[in-house]
Amino acid sequence: MLELKNVVKSFNGKTIINNLNLKIQDGKILTIVGPSGAGKTTLLRCISGLEKIDSGEFLLDGQPFDPYESRDNESVIGVVFQDFQLFPNLSVIDNITLAPINVLHQKETEAKERVQNIIERLDLTKFVEQYPYQLSGGQKQRVAIARALAMNPSILCYDEPTSALDPELRNEVSKLILDLKENGITQVIITHDIEFADKVADDTLTVKPVD
Structure with a gap:
């Protein structure tokens, strides 16, 4: 299980993530939804180690874990980018x-x-x-x-996996993600697609812009 405790992240003096507490259960699918500018992608980048948090901590199976500093992070948390980056x-x-x-x-x-x-x-x-x-x-x-x-990886993260896909391909991605769940892969998905989120999610986190 990956746990976030009191995670804070700011850019240019603006707080994007404010004291977030979150548990991501092993083998489950967590979808993160919310409007543009609410910090969804920033949160994903912090979880995957692409951004360093300002404060707070990560625990992996109860032990302190820093995605940003971990040298073998790619074998712990994998990322599928919105533009694929092949x-x-x-x-x-x-x-x-x-x-x-x-x-x-x-x-x-x-x-x-x-x-x-x-x-x-x-x-x-x-x-x-x-x-x-x-x-x-x-x-x-x-x-x-x-x-x-x-x-x-123990955890696989996706940034908007259904964006720019037609309905048939969106269904294909849904099936693939559910198949990976059957193989025990923990998955975290950023999406604007509420219908897709409802289809695949075990848990959903709705984020809102920080005032």
Whole structure:
């Protein structure tokens, strides 16, 4: 379980997150909803270690944990970005194995073997030698998820995973997220899509702009 206690984050003197307390249960899906400017993405960036909090603390399974300082954070908390952030000059398989090779120091053959089940689970086998420009939005989404899962994270975070997807692809992402839950992956999802949130969430946090 990941717990946030009295977390505060400000930018340029404006408080975005004010004394937030939150528990993210193992194997559950937490959706974070609220209007633009309420701090949803900032909260996700703090949880994933992309932003350093001003005060407060994180506990992972009851032990102090700093996502920002942790060197092996990518193997604890993975992130699927809204714009996917795939490397255009790398094939699908190279995008997926880049971090295991460079961060976990796996050999290329080992990395490819280890991600094979992820590739099969996400139905990406026939795309592994293609490049991002050759993929649809839904396919890029699956590659981004596979890349995050390749680091074997305990928690997987998404920033607006259904934005710019048509209804059919949105349903595909919903099914994928629920399938990952069945495999014990804890997931945190930032979304404006209330219908989608209702479909996948075990718990929902509604955030509002700090006065």
